[in-house]
Amino acid sequence: xxxxxxxxxxxxxxxxxxxxxxxxxxxxxxxxxxxxxxxxxxxxxxxxxxxxxxxxxxxxxxxxxxxxxxxxxxxxxxxxxxxxxxxxxxxxxxxxxxxxxxxxxxxxxxxxxxxxxxxxxxxxxxxxxxxxxxxxxxxxxxxxxxxxxxxxxxxxxxxxxxxxxxxxxxxxxxxxxxxxxxxxxxxxxxxxxxxxxxxxxxxxxxxxxxxxxxxxxxxxxxxxxxxxxxxxxxxxxxxxxxxxxxxxxxxxxxxxxxxxxxxxxxxxxxxxxxxxxxxxxxxxxxxxxxxxxxxxxxxxxxxxxxxxxxxxxxxxxxxxxxxxxxxxxxxxxxxxxxxxxxxxxxxxxxxxxxxxxxxxxxxxxxxxxxxxxxxxxxxxxxxxxxxxxxxxxxxxxxxxxxxxxxxxxxxxxxxxxxxxxxxxxxxxxxxxxxxxxxxxxxxxxxxxxxxxxxxxxxxxxxxxxxxxxxxxxxxxxxxxxxxxxxxxxxxxxxxxxxxxxxxxxxxxxxxxxxxxxxxxxxxxxxxxxxxxxxxxxxxxxxxxxxxxxxxxxxxxxxxxxxxxxxxxxxxxxxxxxxxxxxxxxxxxxxxxxxxxxxxxxxxxxxxxxxxxxxxxxxxxxxxxxxxxxxxxxxxxxxxxxxxxxxxxxxxxxxxxxxxxxxxxxxxxxxxxxxxxxxxxxxxxxxxxxxxxxxxxxxxxxxxxxxxxxxxxxxxxxxxxxxxxxxxxxxxxxxx
Numbered sequence: 001x002x003x004x005x006x007x008x009x010x011x012x013x014x015x016x017x018x019x020x021x022x023x024x025x026x027x028x029x030x031x032x033x034x035x036x037x038x039x040x041x042x043x044x045x046x047x048x049x050x051x052x053x054x055x056x057x058x059x060x061x062x063x064x065x066x067x068x069x070x071x072x073x074x075x076x077x078x079x080x081x082x083x084x085x086x087x088x089x090x091x092x093x094x095x096x097x098x099x100x101x102x103x104x105x106x107x108x109x110x111x112x113x114x115x116x117x118x119x120x121x122x123x124x125x126x127x128x129x130x131x132x133x134x135x136x137x138x139x140x141x142x143x144x145x146x147x148x149x150x151x152x153x154x155x156x157x158x159x160x161x162x163x164x165x166x167x168x169x170x171x172x173x174x175x176x177x178x179x180x181x182x183x184x185x186x187x188x189x190x191x192x193x194x195x196x197x198x199x200x201x202x203x204x205x206x207x208x209x210x211x212x213x214x215x216x217x218x219x220x221x222x223x224x225x226x227x228x229x230x231x232x233x234x235x236x237x238x239x240x241x242x243x244x245x246x247x248x249x250x251x252x253x254x255x256x257x258x259x260x261x262x263x264x265x266x267x268x269x270x271x272x273x274x275x276x277x278x279x280x281x282x283x284x285x286x287x288x289x290x291x292x293x294x295x296x297x298x299x300x301x302x303x304x305x306x307x308x309x310x311x312x313x314x315x316x317x318x319x320x321x322x323x324x325x326x327x328x329x330x331x332x333x334x335x336x337x338x339x340x341x342x343x344x345x346x347x348x349x350x351x352x353x354x355x356x357x358x359x360x361x362x363x364x365x366x367x368x369x370x371x372x373x374x375x376x377x378x379x380x381x382x383x384x385x386x387x388x389x390x391x392x393x394x395x396x397x398x399x400x401x402x403x404x405x406x407x408x409x410x411x412x413x414x415x416x417x418x419x420x421x422x423x424x425x426x427x428x429x430x431x432x433x434x435x436x437x438x439x440x441x442x443x444x445x446x447x448x449x450x451x452x453x454x455x456x457x458x459x460x461x462x463x464x465x466x467x468x469x470x471x472x473x474x475x476x477x478x479x480x481x482x483x484x485x486x487x488x489x490x491x492x493x494x495x496x497x498x499x500x501x502x503x504x505x506x507x508x509x510x511x512x513x514x515x516x517x518x519x520x521x522x523x524x525x526x527x528x529x530x531x532x533x534x535x536x537x538x539x540x541x542x543x544x545x546x547x548x549x550x551x552x553x554x555x556x557x558x559x560x561x562x563x564x565x566x567x568x569x570x571x572x573x574x575x576x577x578x579x580x581x582x583x584x585x586x587x588x589x590x591x592x593x594x595x596x597x598x599x600x601x602x603x604x605x606x607x608x609x610x611x612x613x614x615x616x617x618x619x620x621x622x623x624x625x626x627x628x629x630x631x632x633x634x635x636x637x638x639x640x641x642x643x644x645x646x647x648x649x650x651x652x653x654x655x656x657x658x659x660x661x662x663x664x665x666x667x668x669x670x671x672x673x674x675x676x677x678x679x680x681x682x683x684x685x686x687x688x689x690x691x692x693x694x695x696x697x698x699x700x701x702x703x704x705x706x707x708x709x710x711x712x713x714x715x716x717x718x719x720x721x722x723x724x725x726x727x728x729x730x731x732x733x734x735x
């Protein structure tokens with residue numbers, strides 16, 4: 001029954017390929033006919049009548065020609081050589097209506113059914129809506145030069161006969177003739193089968209088209225609609241045949257429903273009905289033959305088993321005894337091989353296996369001894385190192401320690417195993433949790449300097465390096481922590497830092513004394529001169545006031561470095577800050593014949609900063625650039641992104657800085673200007689450092705200088721505008 005259904009399905013598939021070929025050829029002819037008709041017809045449908053179309057269809061050799069026009073909500077047949085077509089609406093025709101809309105829109109028709117050509121679409125073979133007894137082939141042409149679609153179609157006995165020839169009814173008739181037991185073969189459309197409008201014989205007045213009829217081919221005489229519909233649904237869901245043993249018209253029959261899959265079309269079901277009497281006779285004959293064959297084979301098997309049992313049993317017993325010896329660890333002596341059959345080959349393989357097991361056992365013993373020695377060596381190294389090492393499982397329990405751990409934290413190995421010590425203080429608990437999660441996720445983290453609790457409750461400064469131990473599947477099993485006592489090193493670094501501060505203070509004090517002594521000497525000379533002459537000279541008074549202003553400027557800049565700064569860090573666009581400074585200094589730059597050129601990116605340059613301090617930095621740098629170009633020139637300001645930083649580059653065209661002076665820039669009271677103090681650049685560097693950025697000066701003597709300011713990009717939301725961040729001089733030094 002399944003083979004018969006497959007043969008019918010193949011026949012249907014082959015007829016479908018042939019039908020598609022013929023439809024393509026007819027579609028091409030209809031397109032040529034439509035093009036010829038377009039030459040004969042007026043572009044305005046109002047100038048065309050039905051009689052003209054009737055004469056044109058006779059001339060071009062087609063059954064009829066219709067003209068379709070588009071209304072506000074429909075596409076209808078406005079003119080036709082067939083009066084029954086006039087006024088026909090297409091809105092409810094599904095993909096036909098979609099194709100007409102795409103033609104009127106000047107698009108290539110995209111529906112899968114039919115044939116789509118340039119300015120043309122042809123629908124598949126189908127029963128005519130106006131004359132359901134005919135099978136027609138339509139073509140629709142629209143080139144955009146007229147207000148209607150040209151629809152030539154063929155309605156002839158030739159097309160109808162072709163559809164009948166391509167149907168599988170002839171295959172069904174021949175299959176029933178070859179196998180008289182087959183009563184009926186039916187092709188069933190599962191989408192419309194069993195609809196309320198379907199009659200008991202399979203005819204459906206509402207679904208009359210070729211592709212939506214419940215019975216696509218064959219007859220439906222031995223049918224029970226409700227029972228068959230359930231079986232069809234089950235066959236499609238399972239993807240395999242479903243067979244019913246039932247009675248129809250007083251006769252016992254077997255009905256098999258075979259699902260047929262079609263890659264490019266919807267699946268359907270073929271029903272094969274067979275007379276049960278014909279099947280039962282074949283089953284009885286086959287059953288008798290099977291029983292006879294089974295009895296003969298059983299007798300032969302018993303005789304052969306009796307003969308072979310004695311031959312096979314003895315070698316198998318020897319092999320079994322050897323296997324038992326191997327299981328007990330006894331590998332000698334080997335089995336004696338006296339045959340070349342399968343048992344002999346098995347005995348040879350067992351001997352080879354035993355020999356290999358003996359070798360591997362010896363090697364495992366050696367490896368075990370080597371591992372023991374390596375373990376002892378590693379334990380001695382771990383216990384001898386000065387770093388505290390301890391291992392914790394994923395639950396936080398300590399599973400191993402070394403001697404240095406006891407010396408550093410005060411916990412013995414046995415105490416740590418019995419009662420887990422509390423090593424991480426609450427202040428760094430969140431930091432430690434984040435690091436452990438990063439390690440579990442596969443990150444490789446550098447050592448971190450933090451604090452830990454000793455057994456007596458005191459804090460110890462340590463550098464902790466952690467790594468994760470994973471199993472064969474990559475899952476974390478434990479974490480190894482290596483702690484190094486950083487107390488002594490931090491104390492030495494603090495002493496060095498204080499020494500550097502004292503050195504800096506000494507340099508500043510010496511610089512201030514040197515810078516102030518010169519104007520004081522001048523003041524003393526003028527005062528002595530006026531005391532001797534007892535006359536006030538206005539020129540001398542002006543010079544003395546100038547020197548006093550110079551002393552006041554030196555002291556003011558020194559106070560900026562010395563006193564703590566209260567700053568309000570906010571999120572700002574660095575481009576706007578630089579723009580404000582350029583606007584402030586633009587008039588001064590014009591006095592020197594200097595122009596500003598900016599090259600800023602179109603994206604925001606957001607940083608966390610104290611706006612006034614950054615403005616002071618850019619004012620200092622740009623004023624230095626202006627003073628470096630007394631003869632005029634161009635100052636170029638550029639902005640670009642570098643990794644997670646915002647970079648501002650300021651370039652002038654002045655005389656530049658000699659190479660030997662570059663390392664000294666930023667030192668207090670070091671300057672190459674006659675009236676400068678050198679503190680401005682030092683203040684700028686301190687401000688940039690407080691913003692966690694960098695200020696770099698590059699110059700080639702005689703070819704200008706370049707200042708590169710790099711600040712971290714603000715990626716998280718800015719802190720509230722009212723938040724004050726107090727920074728003292730010591731905090732600046734720590735940064």
